[in-house]
Amino acid sequence: MHSILSKALIGLFALSGSTGTLANAAPAAVQVPVEPTPTATYSVSMTAYNAVPGQTDSDPTTTASGAFSNPEIVAARSQDLASELPFGTVIRVEAATTTPNCGYNAVSDQVGYRVIADAMNARMSNRIDILLNQAQTVAVEGKQLNPSRALGVCKGVVISVVGRIDLKDMPQTQDQLVQMLESQQPEVAMAQS
Numbered sequence: 001m002h003s004i005l006s007k008a009l010i011g012l013f014a015l016s017g018s019t020g021t022l023a024n025a026a027p028a029a030v031q032v033p034v035e036p037t038p039t040a041t042y043s044v045s046m047t048a049y050n051a052v053p054g055q056t057d058s059d060p061t062t063t064a065s066g067a068f069s070n071p072e073i074v075a076a077r078s079q080d081l082a083s084e085l086p087f088g089t090v091i092r093v094e095a096a097t098t099t100p101n102c103g104y105n106a107v108s109d110q111v112g113y114r115v116i117a118d119a120m121n122a123r124m125s126n127r128i129d130i131l132l133n134q135a136q137t138v139a140v141e142g143k144q145l146n147p148s149r150a151l152g153v154c155k156g157v158v159i160s161v162v163g164r165i166d167l168k169d170m171p172q173t174q175d176q177l178v179q180m181l182e183s184q185q186p187e188v189a190m191a192q193s
Contacts, residue, residue: 039160042084045127046096046157048107048148049076050134063118067167069131072174076118076129088165089116090181091128094158102154106138107147112174113181117167128159 051060051069061069064076065087077085085091093111096104104111111130120129130151137144162181171177 039162040084041094041158041160042081044081044157044159046093046104046130046151046154046159047127048130048132048151050146050148051131052134065117065119065167067115067117067170069118070170070172071131071133072172073113073115073170073177074117074131075114076120076131077116078120078124078127079122080125081128082119085116085128085161086164087117088167089161090114090163090165090177091116091159092162094160096154096157099153099155101152103140103150103152104154104157106140106145106150107132110136110147113162113177115165115167115170115177117170128157 051071063069063074067074067087075091090113092113096102096108096111110132114128114130116128118129118131120127132147132151134146134148136147138147138150139145140150165180171180
């Protein structure tokens with residue numbers, strides 16, 4: 001039954017040639033299998049980062065998994081969560097409390113669904129790190145801040161595993177990831193409402 005479901009679940013999203021930038025990407029429809037997973041939830045701390053050398057390594061355009069550092073859909077996880085959240089795990093942030101130093105409300109529209117495609121420094125534990133666009137800003141108390149700084153550190157964030165995808169088949173935009181998940185798992189659409 002599991003293999004029948006795996007074969008039956010097909011997603012529609014865009015891939016492009018290897019231009020290296022999303023702005024130049026020309027979408028082309030591709031069918032992609034998504035592996036269904038039992039729903040699992042975790043309570044973690046959540047932070048954000050930018051794909052720049054000071055926050056990654058010497059090659060900020062490539063994640064630890066080898067995937068492109070796409071701020072629309074990539075997330076990193078602490079190494080202690082590697083067995084629960086292996087590369088390719090698709091997560092959804094269920095709830096983020098507004099604890100001190102947590103600016104989730106300022107960036108919630110940029111978080112959405114994420115694909116675990118990067119790893120954090122070994123000193124971190126029980127944490128996810130959302131890759132956000134370093135060129136954007138958000139308004140916080142009358143100031144324009146980088147979304148990563150605006151998010152800060154959020155504790156007690158509930159995330160849910162909603163699927164797994166082969167990293168070579170990752171979509172390029174949040175909308176494409178949502179469409180892929182909704183076409184495969186109708187309950188995802190209800191959860192997002």
